[in-house]
Amino acid sequence: MAKNLAHQLIEQHLVSGNMKPGEAVQLKIDQTLCQDATGTMVMLEFEALGLPRVKTEVSAQYVDHNLIQADFKNADDHLFLQSASRKWGIWFSRPGNGISHAVHMACFGIPGKTLLGSDSHTCAAGSMGMLAMGAGGLQVALAMAGLPFSLTMPEVVGVEVTGKLPPWVSAKDVILEMLRRYDVKGGVNKIFEYYGSGLANLTAMDRHVIANMGQEMGATASVFPADDNLRAFLRQQGREKDFVPMQAETGASYDAHDSIDLSTLEPLIACPSSPGKVVTVREVAGKSIYQSYIGSSANPGLRDFAVPAKMVAGRHLPQEISLDINPSSRQLLEELSRSGDLNTLLQAGARLHQTGCNGCIGMGQAPASGRISLRTVPRNFPGRSGTKEDQVYLCSPETATASALMGKITDPRDMDMDYPIFSEPEKLNDMRPLILAPQDTSNEIPVELEKGPNIQPLPDFEPLPDKIDGPILLKTGNNVSTDEILPAGTDILPLRSNIPAISHYTFSRIDETFYSRAKDLDGNSFVIGGENYGQGSSREHAAISPRYLGVRAVIAVSMARIARRNLINFGVVPLLFNKPSDIARLNQGDILGLENITQQLQAGREIVVQLANGKSLNVTHDMSEEEVSTVIAGGLINKVRNEKL
CATH class of the missing domain: 3.20.19.10 (Aconitase, domain 4)
Structure with a gap:
């Protein structure tokens, strides 16, 4: 019987269980990902297991969430995470390297592998033909110890993609359309597998946007095939040797079906305060805004910054508008500098922030009270921005930039300009030399964990009482x-x-x-x-x-x-x-x-x-x-x- 890609990935990693929706299964995990907001707990939990080294093919620890060093706490945690990575054989990405999901995709993602992360948006790596899932930190620690990951076997929803995106519509509008259909809980215990002729018109980073926000539907994972577009991405990263073709077998079946004709989509926007409150941009156009925010794990690609740069070229932002630029990685920031796009953004009046998650997780960039903020981030839950009773809308980089230029929510199709043409560069700088590699096991040096005063032991919890x-x-x-x-x-x-x-x-x-x-x-x-x-x-x-x-x-x-x-x-x-x-x-x-x-x-x-x-x-x-x-x-x-x- 022909298998879809999700079933192939699960079957290749199945340790125990029956691949029937609703049944318990256990999967072998090849790679793990941690970020600093959840990673300290993972490392404390791994320490409690008493093992000398991780047993995965790749485990990586990123520092991308808590970058504001207002006192000793974050800095101490960064040192703790670095010492834990050295001690247990984990790749360590220091502050400033960038957002975990974008950096992992560039440096470590390999088609056909499983990835488990202590960040819910780990599912973004499904853009690479991987089975990538978020989980609680303790399950990630156990996966690092070589134990299988337990979950309920999900249904697989096949989404046939056809057509080509029209001007001023981009990948963010694709996933917002999915959220308009499924809301924030319609994907629970489901894997969304995208296939079809339209994928030829979506780059690997376009797919990252869609896979990332599959989490907002509650999905277990999102899966894309590993095809020529992914091969081009890996070639750009200097890793074409890691390419493995992966796709659904001819005639594969799915538990449920859906379809998207890219050519029929228009600019969409999620209203406060849920990613599922999706309407067309024109339905809310004209509302005055305070801030537009470009970046985050949901829109981390070079085109997500280069297109806004071309939109603001030769223009100046209104004085009352803050256009916040959050580069997703050092690699991207270097390329924006080389191409001149960064200078264009700055000359227009944009504000440059450090590479990382920043305001997406409420770490700075909070909007003014009672004012609208348009963001390319994945979530707009109440107060997540750092401002109580905030008014955060989720949208594409095109919509965010057009609105910043006009000072009000604006459908980018209504701008008096041609849609910018962007082409991916053939090669980008390799980020891997910036990441601290695990020690050679043949010459390991004993490492003491560096624990600052804010790092406390895990509480001991007693067994469930009878009453x-x-x-x-x-x-x-x-x-x-x-x-x-x-x-x-x-x-x-x-x-x-x-x-x-x-x-x-x-x-x-x-x-x-x-x-x-x-x-x-x-x-x-x-x-x-x-x-x-x-x-x-x-x-x-x-x-x-x-x-x-x-x-x-x-x-x-x-x-x-x-x-x-x-x-x-x-x-x-x-x-x-x-x-x-x-x-x-x-x-x-x-x-x-x-x-x-x-x-x-x-x-x-x-x-x-x-x-x-x-x-x-x-x-x-x-x-x-x-x-x-x-x-x-x-x-x-x-x-x-x-x-x-």
Whole structure:
């Protein structure tokens, strides 16, 4: 039977399980990726495993999120990550080299390989014919230790791509069209595999844009074939020898089908405050803006900066507009300098920022209060920019630049100019000499980990008790993101290596009293969630911090894939309402009880929740046998400690 590309990749890496949607499978992981906002936890977790060296083909640690060194915390963490990389055989990319996903694609991505990253946008590498997925840091640490990655076998949605993008429409509009169709939860437990004649008109970096924001649909992964366009990209990087052709077999079938005719698309924009609130640019045109922001892991390609440069050539930005330029890598910044495009942007009045994630993760560049910011970033969750009640729109570089020039949201097709012509250079500078390579195993020098005062040990969590009772400490709405469960930003993210300190901010964007109420309780508690609980970032702090504060179970209508697994990894029981309407039966402050919970979890899917009024509520769980044993053990670290690696 002819296989699609996703099934080929999974089959080649299958360790155990049945490749039937909904079944538990385990996959061998070839490569891992970490960034600094989540990487410190990964390194602390890997340290706890007691292994001398990683067992993957490639493991890389990037510093791209926490670049603002306002005090010692970030700088100390950077030194810790560098020492950990030297100690355990990990490639280390220092601050300023660029965004992990763009740099990894340029330096290490190889068709046919699996990649697991402690950043949810690791899925961007699916643009290279890889099976690339984001996960919680603990699962990445275990993959570095050579253990397989456990997940639910996803459905594969085949998306046939035809046609060619018209002028002023680019790859960002393609993924925004997908989000318009699927919203932020329509891709959960799905892999989107793109194929068809239209792919000939999408470069490797165009595909990166689409694969990156597949995460915003909740997808497990996005997959593109490895074809001549990818070969051209690898040749540009001096790595053509790494090219391996990969594509779906003729006549391959899919679990579901969709199609996109590129020629029919128009400029799109996602309105505040969700990537799924997509409309045409013309529907919101005319609104005054404060800021346009070019860059991020979602639009990291050279053309995403060169086209805006050509658009502003010979023009000056309005005095009240901030056009923020965030180069994605040193390689790109060097090429923009060489070509003169950087100078063109600066002469027009643009602001240049350091290479990295920056404002995308709330690390600077926060917009003024009450003002609109147009950004080419992947997410616009409430407050993620660093400004409370922000108004962030997601759009293409063309739309962001046209709007900056006009001072208001503008469809770039309405600009009085021809669409700029851009051609990729045949060769770019090799970035690999800028990345610290692992030590030669034949001549290893002992390395001591450098731990600053802000780096604290992981909390020890006890196994699941036989009985859990306590109040509902918080009841949330739908689509609560990890940014709302445990925010990022300049004040909070530097505490990522210190769970007692960062836990002060747990659910602070929803209820500023959560921490104090949890500490006063000093006991077990519950959180109630709506649909798609925990969407967004892979940060496991959004599971560890609630667990540290006594949350033992989350009951939700549905959960995002990575958030659900992170809860399990740290001993928090993920439960689901049998009927969405049952959520109305529970209110914040209600006392709940789970009797004989370990036995209930082992016996079947149905779980009985005791209510304070003497009644009960039946909920369910969708955990595999491995996941049940993990949560009963009190988390994955406890479980692994009891097993032989």
